[in-house]
Amino acid sequence: MKTYLRRGECYVAELNHEIIGVYVLLPTRPETVELVNIAVMESRHGQGIGKQLVLHAIKTAKVSGYKTIEVGTGNSSVGQLYLYQKCGFRIVGVDRDFFVRHYPEVIYENGIHCRDMIRLSQDL
Structure with a gap:
């Protein structure tokens, strides 16, 4: 995450002076930005905060002049x-075996072996 912070911009969601969510916008190519490191405090899951963060990221990217x-x-x-x-x-692509190549431990989530990175994109 430290390398992302040096290259991107971090946004924080707060409630009553407590950080409840974060995300980073990371420029990757001309006119393109990647939404990375989205996180919501576990006790706040299911409250729509993740959606608000994603929508805020989309709006921020558009206002900042990004096209994608x-x-x-x-x-x-x-x-x-x-x-x-x-x-x-x-969905625009699949990076097969991304998590197998880049993470030493095997990852399971929702009873599924996490192997592939699903890439998604949106025109702004």
């Missing part, structure tokens, strides 16, 4: 895949 916003998530991240598509992202 991208995001990636694991094949096993069914909730995130649902959220991103609901917020207007479209």
